[in-house]
Amino acid sequence: MKASYVMGNKAIAAGALEAGVSFVTGYPGTPATEIVEECLHGEDVYVEWSVNEKVALEMATGASLCNLRSLAVMKHNGTNFAADFIMHLNFTGVCGGLVLVSADDPGGNSSQNEEDTRILLHTYGHLPVFDPATPAEAKEMIKEAFELSEEMGSCYILRPVMRICHSRSVIQLSAQKKLQRVPQFVDDRSRFVMSAVSEPRAGGKMRPLWRHALLNQKQADFSRYAEESVFNSIEDGVGPIGFVGCGIGYSYIKEAETVLRRKFPVLKLGTLPLPRQKVLTFLRGLEKVVVFEEIEPVVAGLLRGICSDEGLTVKILGRDQFLPGEGELTTEEVIAAAARLGLVERPAAVKPAAVEAPVRTRTQCIGCSHRGLLSALKQVSRKNKAIVTGDIGCYDAGSFPPIELQSTIFCMGSSIPVASGIAKTGIDRPVVAVIGDSTFFHNGLLGLVGAVSNQSRITVVLCDNRTTAMTGFQPHPGSGENIFQETVPALSPEKIGQALGVKTRIINPYLLEESKTILDQAIREEGVSLVISRAPCYLLSTRRGGQPYFARREVRMVPERCNGCKICINDLGCPALYYMEDENRVAVDLKSCVHCGLCADLCRRGAIITV
Amino acid sequence: MKMDLVICGVGGQGNLLASVAIANYAMRKGLNVIGTETIGAAQRGGSVVSHLRISEEKIYSPTVPAGAADVILGFELVEALRHIDRLNPGGCYIVNSETVPTVLGNMGLDRYPPEGEILRELRLRSAKGYLINASEKARELGGAIMTNIVLLGALSRVLPFFEQEDLAAVLAELLPAKVLAVNLQALKAGYDLVA
Ligand code: SF4
Numbered sequence: 118m119k120a121s122y123v124m125g126n127k128a129i130a131a132g133a134l135e136a137g138v139s140f141v142t143g144y145p146g147t148p149a150t151e152i153v154e155e156c157l158h159g160e161d162v163y164v165e166w167s168v169n170e171k172v173a174l175e176m177a178t179g180a181s182l183c184n185l186r187s188l189a190v191m192k193h194n195g196t197n198f199a200a201d202f203i204m205h206l207n208f209t210g211v212c213g214g215l216v217l218v219s220a221d222d223p224g225g226n227s228s229q230n231e232e233d234t235r236i237l238l239h240t241y242g243h244l245p246v247f248d249p250a251t252p253a254e255a256k257e258m259i260k261e262a263f264e265l266s267e268e269m270g271s272c273y274i275l276r277p278v279m280r281i282c283h284s285r286s287v288i289q290l291s292a293q294k295k296l297q298r299v300p301q302f303v304d305d306r307s308r309f310v311m312s313a314v315s316e317p318r319a320g321g322k323m324r325p326l327w328r329h330a331l332l333n334q335k336q337a338d339f340s341r342y343a344e345e346s347v348f349n350s351i352e353d354g355v356g357p358i359g360f361v362g363c364g365i366g367y368s369y370i371k372e373a374e375t376v377l378r379r380k381f382p383v384l385k386l387g388t389l390p391l392p393r394q395k396v397l398t399f400l401r402g403l404e405k406v407v408v409f410e411e412i413e414p415v416v417a418g419l420l421r422g423i424c425s426d427e428g429l430t431v432k433i434l435g436r437d438q439f440l441p442g443e444g445e446l447t448t449e450e451v452i453a454a455a456a457r458l459g460l461v462e463r464p465a466a467v468k469p470a471a472v473e474a475p476v477r478t479r480t481q482c483i484g485c486s487h488r489g490l491l492s493a494l495k496q497v498s499r500k501n502k503a504i505v506t507g508d509i510g511c512y513d514a515g516s517f518p519p520i521e522l523q524s525t526i527f528c529m530g531s532s533i534p535v536a537s538g539i540a541k542t543g544i545d546r547p548v549v550a551v552i553g554d555s556t557f558f559h560n561g562l563l564g565l566v567g568a569v570s571n572q573s574r575i576t577v578v579l580c581d582n583r584t585t586a587m588t589g590f591q592p593h594p595g596s597g598e599n600i601f602q603e604t605v606p607a608l609s610p611e612k613i614g615q616a617l618g619v620k621t622r623i624i625n626p627y628l629l630e631e632s633k634t635i636l637d638q639a640i641r642e643e644g645v646s647l648v649i650s651r652a653p654c655y656l657l658s659t660r661r662g663g664q665p666y667f668a669r670r671e672v673r674m675v676p677e678r679c680n681g682c683k684i685c686i687n688d689l690g691c692p693a694l695y696y697m698e699d700e701n702r703v704a705v706d707l708k709s710c711v712h713c714g715l716c717a718d719l720c721r722r723g724a725i726i727t728v
Numbered sequence: 729m730k731m732d733l734v735i736c737g738v739g740g741q742g743n744l745l746a747s748v749a750i751a752n753y754a755m756r757k758g759l760n761v762i763g764t765e766t767i768g769a770a771q772r773g774g775s776v777v778s779h780l781r782i783s784e785e786k787i788y789s790p791t792v793p794a795g796a797a798d799v800i801l802g803f804e805l806v807e808a809l810r811h812i813d814r815l816n817p818g819g820c821y822i823v824n825s826e827t828v829p830t831v832l833g834n835m836g837l838d839r840y841p842p843e844g845e846i847l848r849e850l851r852l853r854s855a856k857g858y859l860i861n862a863s864e865k866a867r868e869l870g871g872a873i874m875t876n877i878v879l880l881g882a883l884s885r886v887l888p889f890f891e892q893e894d895l896a897a898v899l900a901e902l903l904p905a906k907v908l909a910v911n912l913q914a915l916k917a918g919y920d921l922v923a
């Protein structure tokens with residue numbers, strides 16, 4: 118055993134390896150990404166970036182059906198995407214231990230939304246969930262989850278929040294366990310063929326009904342385990358008001374106790390379903406309890422149900438009342454709650470700084486290939502009054518100032534169908550969908566298929582930079598390499614376009630005028646058109662020691678020609694350009710400029726020239 | 729012994745390495761340590777902040793509450809301003825005087841506050857503040873990449889908890905051998921920058 122100061126995600130991966138996992142799948146997404154990458158440290162473990170999260174879970178299930186211990190990793194948006202499969206997997210159960218890690222991002226620091234996947238997985242899917250209070254606990258939980266999954270024949274969930282994934286602490290790391298299992302597939306159609314047929318084994322009941330009943334029966338086993346689990350415990354304290362800490366909520370309660378030098382009655386909860394008897398033991402004799410959980414009042418609701426069943430009059434306060442309904446919890450929040458309940462003095466409020474710190478909005482890197490594309494598309498869209506829908510990836514910063522091009526961003530792949538829907542209304546404006554390559558393969562492709570078969574009139578602009586740049590350069594089906602950096606066949610978006618019968622064009626986004634001409638043609642066309650904007654991610658290729666995709670052109674300002682129109686800023690927005698208010702002109706920061714030359718092409722006054 | 733630190737800067741400035749070095753130092757001293765970082769989109773010049781908590785006692789929460797930090801180690805002025813509300817009145821701040829303009833500020837769409845305004849805000853929070861030009865010193869020694877080590881050196885001068893020898897030993901474990909010597913110079917230079 119070795120103690121190391123590591124990230125929570127590494128602790129989770131180490132737990133999986135120590136539990137004998139040999140099959141790991143996932144789709145990149147903050148805060149979960151590193152869990153998959155850390156599994157590469159295991160020997161004889163199959164690891165893949167799957168095309169999307171649903172596929173990842175389906176792959177892991179295939180391995181489980183062959184009796185391997187398998188792990189599927191995703192962030193909350195991905196769990197949503199996998200929901201249909203989950204609602205069958207819960208009925209069928211598993212063979213080899215199968216754990217799904219569903220990482221939530223309370224506060225939405227790196228997400229399009231915030232949500233609590235315990236609802237989808239437990240309240241809706243009736244699957245057992247572990248909710249860790251610390252990274253060390255997450256590691257123990259995932260080991261336990263593999264054991265239980267096999268014992269109970271059910272998929273288990275580990276739901277870490279961002280502060281678990283992205284915290285660092287001292288973790289005891291042990292050797293990987295190698296189970297050396299030989300894959301074997303045993304037919305069991307009444308389990309694994311989900312279909313509306315009558316089931317002879319259940320006296321002719323419909324199979325979905327029978328499987329649902331079996332899932333319901335399993336709840337008793339899950340609960341029995343929860344009752345004995347070391348992850349749920351009661352701590353004595355003084356007073357009639359108790360604190361319930363679910364997952365990381367427990368850590369904030371304990372921290373508040375340390376700060377306040379007080380000991381409250383505390384119920385620590387780490388499992389769903391709840392340990393009903395333990396909960397009752399805790400609740401009896403208390404007047405009120407406050408439930409600290411991220412994010413939704415899941416446990417608060419369950420506690421109210423238990424109270425009502427048992428005729429207890431304990432008042433349950435939680436995130437639907439009393440506590441904020443959104444975002445991360447904090448130690449301060451626990452202390453403030455204790456003060457509102459009259460348990461402690463209200464602490465003096467910390468004043469925020471009087472001077473506002475300006476935000477650092479996300480933009481593309483200096484030199485990024487998306488910048489030329491977004492500039493060309495902004496100009497062409499303006500001219501044609503096009504509506505532009507957006508998707509998720511580095512290019513999405515084109516929806517922020519100063520570019521403000523994309524008018525919508527929902528979830529992975531939605532740019533194309535949303536564009537299609539807008540176009541199908543018969544609106545008299547062209548409609549363009551902007552989507553990255555990884556997102557296109559994730560499920561944007563299906564939107565394109567639908568647009569073709571239903572004969573929409575849209576232009577799809579595919580930002581093809583050969584990597585999943587936003588989450589840290591994971592390969593995807595178009596990259597030509599896998600997670601082990603081995604060469605694999607790269608899928609060609611233009612061949613896909615041709616196969617679908619879509620007029621397909623390829624542009625080099627560093628060539629502004631040419632890109633504009635081609636985008637303009639595509640936008641004016643009937644039917645579905647596809648424009649592939651092709652240039653590798655600047656940051657990735659230069660990090661790997663490669664040459665930039667553009668021919669370097671030394672730029673220089675001719676200050677007297679600049680009249681401060683700011684077209685270069687508003688239509689390009691390169692962070693190496695800055696505006697000097699006192700002189701009403703723009704300048705190039707030559708320390709950070711990488712000399713792609715795009716701003717010189719844009720400036721019509723010849724104030725930025727290439728030499 | 730208990731110390732809460734907030735280490736803040738802009739993506740690519742190397743503040744993560746600084747927080748890992750401090751954490752390893754604390755481990756070396758037999759103390760408990762927990763940290764967390766909020767990254768946003770760090771690759772593209774976003775704000776990056778690490779919270780780091782060191783204690784003899786058990787630590788539960790990875791985040792430093794508002795008004796509780798003993799140290800703010802700021803790699804950039806506006807980032808120090810952004811997190812200065814974490815500082816406790818008895819704590820100290822050590823801030824790199826170099827500024828990294830914001831994209832929107834550059835474009836004239838937002839305002840990067842003048843240095844004087846930021847410093848006034850910092851001073852309101854604590855009398856113990858150190859403003860040093862760590863980036864310049866790092867560039868002198870061979871590269872802005874060592875700004876983090878210069879700041880560590882300054883930190884070790886301000887807080888006697890950090891002993892040079894052990895800090896050097898921690899860096900020896902973390903850094904590739906071929907850059908160690910120059911980084912140790914940077915550590916010393918940071919130490920000397922604090923008067
Ligand atoms: S990481 Fe690559 S794709 Fe993303 S903004 Fe930077 S250069 Fe562009």
Ligand code: SF4
Pocket residue numbers: 483484672691692693694705706709710711712713714715716717
């Ligand atoms: S040439 Fe212009 S657009 Fe290109 S990096 Fe330099 S300032 Fe930015």
